[in-house]
Amino acid sequence: MKRRITLSWLLMALICLPMFAQMQDPVRFKTEWKNLSANEAEIIFTGTMDQGWxxxxTDLQEGGPTSATFNIDKIEGAELVGKLTPIGKEIKQMDPIFEMEVKFFEGTAKFSQKVKLTGGDYLITGYLEFGACNDQNCLPPTSVDFSYKGTVAAAASATSAPAKTEEAAAPAESTETVDSTAAVTTAPQTLQEATDYWKPVIKELSNYGSTEEQESHSWIYIFFTGLVGGILALFTPCVWPIIPMTVSFFLKRTKDKKKGIRDAWTYGASIVVIYVALGLAITLIFGASALNALSTNAIFNILFFLMLVIFAASFFGAFEITLPSKWSNAVDSKAEATTGLLSIFLMAFTLSLVSFSCTGPIIGFLLVEVSTTGSVVAPAIGMLGFAIALALPFTLFAMFPSWLKSMPKSGGWMNVIKVVLGFLELAFALKFLSVADLAYGWRLLDRETFLALWIVIFALLGMYLLGKIKFPHDDNNNKVGVGRFFLALISLAFAVYMIPGLWGAPLKAVSAFAPPMQTQDFNLYKNEVHAKFTDFDAGMEYARQNNKPVMIDFTGYGCVNCRKMELAVWTDPKVSQMLNDDYVLITLYVDEKTKLPEPIKVTENGTERTLRTIGDKWSYLQRSKFGANAQPFYVLLDNEGMPLNKSYSYDEDIAKYVDFLQTGLKNYKK
Known part of the structure; x- marks a missing residue:
């Protein structure tokens, strides 16, 4: 048992360690030339991607993510047949952010382009361009260069020398290096390395420290969410009265007080093992890919919405959700018939079954919430926090039995906690309905409708806490305690806070739950931040002439988290004031499709690459100068192109962002 506890804490320590690498290489493609006949071949692109990516x-709607496309730089002695064709299991689902159906591959992606050889020498050079994302960020549009050349007999005499043709037409596989004959039709320009603006500053940036990955924050958030859920479960009528009875049993079953305490520790550890096993079972049953899909799957979100509404009704007193009594009776009788560690473990399992009517809705909400984060280990982490909070009182009261006298007695206050949880479950249920509403385009739950429902829910919660509303299991006590009064005050104030949102106020506190601002039909709020420049060199030169620091915003048209940052963080008055007045804001779109006047050839990590679009150029700048390739990515620079602070990625904490900007200003003034 001690080993299990140690392993659980070791797992928690490992997953909470920050990850410092910023450069990501989650997708790797290779190309292959395959002869289909004497005068027909196909170019096959096979990509493998890391888990979660x-x-x-191909052929996604305009305004959505980056589609996979086949692009030609030069073609001689051949012509394309049809379009780029995806091969394999294609996943289709509605994306609530883009409000369109998207198609993508997980694990492995494969595309094919057929080519007809017209005879004689042939030369085909070009690139495959693709987009890749995970739940946290997206890569800029990425190209896979290829170059194939050879000789083939004319179609009329193809059958006369098939062996020679096939041998000549089978070049070595190429994934990155472009053949020297694959020159683009116009002479490429080169980047002016003489300018200090483009000088790499990866080492200087790392000296300020690395920004933690968002996923480590989400795991810590999930653990503490589970911890809070476990604490709330303690104060429900199904758990609180059991604590003194269970602790007294362990202390009285043996004359050895140390053994009684040891049994209580074992009992608490058993609770942890049971609930963590439940979290692991969720992952094993659904699988990693299914958990990743839950966040945007409309059917799952509708089911989650209905489940949380049912849980809320149960907490309001409409009915009780209980497991069959024969289950708990069978486990209880088995616990009495056995001895030792197995007996204690079965007693803990009995507690889990008996308390299900109170803990079930809390566990259900927790598992629903953490499953939609897309993290494979999230259910286990959430259950670890829940179980620790639930098990700790049994152990502490066994170690300090005198504390039992100070425990509040059971009473109507526990039902108040259940009803409050019911209101919260009802409010969070609307979040999942909102995802389904966006996916199907029903427009039933636009932002103002969502906010109106939340205003009503939290206003009713405040009225309930003041004793103006009664539910079936509430007592007739008309007195309102000081604690209930302050909770009512908070709930009513929160309802009033949301009212300006009906006219377009950003409402930072609920931006993670409410539908996006573009669903708002009536919006009086205008406080947007616009970049002064969308060209790096021009913006840096302007900043030098006006003696101002620079913020570089690496973003993308299809970057969802970039839009979230702009809505939730940049609209803050303090942030917008600094971005507009104190900095020269340069926004660089890494998926900008506008062609460069002339292609640019660069050497990166020993490999020659061709930059064809403005987006390619800014993506190369981000990789070569700052050693990063994910968006959003914010970096502060002085007039010489040197960093003023560590970089910043996706984190909607406004206080952190303000500190990020203020630190840059302070370092610039030095």
Missing amino acids: HVYS
Whole structure:
């Protein structure tokens, strides 16, 4: 048992360690030339991706993620047949952010382009461009260069020398290096390395420290969410009265007080093992890919909405959700018939079954919430926090039995906690309905409708806490305690806070739950931040002439988290004031499709690459100068192109962002 506890804490320590690498290489493609006949071949692109990442397929709607496309730089002695074709299992689902159906691959992506050889020498050079994302960020549009050349007999005499043709037409596989004959039709320009603006500052940036990955924050958040859920479960009528009875049993069953305490520790550890096993079972049953899909799957979100509404009704007193009594009776009788550690473990399992009517809705909400984060280990982490909070009182009261006298007695206050939880479950249920509403385009739950429902829910919660509303299991006590009064005050104030949102106020506190601002039909609020420049060199030169620091915003048209940052953080008055007045804001779109006047050839990590679009150029700048390739990515620079602070990625904490900007200003003034 001690080993299990140690392993659980070791797992928790490992997953909470920050990850410092910023450069990401989650998708790797290779190309292959395959002869289909004497005068027909196909170019096959096969990509493998890390867990949690996906590559988008072909022919996505305009305004959505980056589609996979086949692009030609030069073609001689051949012509394309049809379009780029995706091969394999293509996943289709509605994306609530883009409000369109998207198609993508997970694990492996494969595309094919057929080519007809017209005879004689042939030369085909070009690139595959694709987009890749995970739940936290997206890569800029990425290209996979290829170059194939050879000789083939004319179609009329193809059958006369098939062996020679096939041998000549089978070049070595190429994934990155472009053949020297694959020159683009116009002479490429080169980047002016003489300018200090483009000088790499990866080492200087790292000296300020690395920004933690968002996923480590989400895991810590999930653990503490579970911890809070466990604390709330303690104060329900199904758990609180059991604590003194269970502790007294362990202390009285043996004359050895140390053994009684040891049994109580074992009992608490058994609770942890049971609930963590439940979290692991969720992952094993659904699988990693299914958990990743839950966040945007409309059907799952509708089911979650209905489940949370049922849980809320149960907490309000409409009915009780209980497991079959024969289950708990069978486990209880088995516990009495056995001895030792097995007996204690079965007693803990009995507690889990008996308290299900109170803990079930809390566990259900927790598992629903953490499953939609897309993290494979999230259910286990959430259950670890829940179980620790639930098990700790049994152990502490066994170690300090005198504390039992100071425990509040059971009473109507526990039902108040259940009803409050019911209101909260009802409010969070609307979040999942909102995802389904966006996916199907029903427009039933636009932002103002969502906010109106939340205003009503939290206003009713405040009225309940003041004793103006009664539910079936509430007592007739008309007195309102000081604690209930302050909770009512908070709930009513929160309802009033949301009212300006009906006219377009950003409402930072609920931006993670409410539908996006574009669903708002009536919006009087205008406080947007616009970049002064969308060209790096021009913006840096302007900053030098006006003696101002620079903030570089690496973003993308299809970057969802970039839009979230702009809505939730940049609209803050303090942030917008600094961005507009104190900094020269340069926004660089890494998926900008506008062609460069002339292609640019660069050497990166020993490999020659061709930059064809403005987006390619800014993506190369981000990689070569700052050693990063994910968006959003914010970096502060002085007039010489040197960093003023560590970089900043996706984190909607406004206080952190303000500190990020203020630290840059302070370092610039030095």
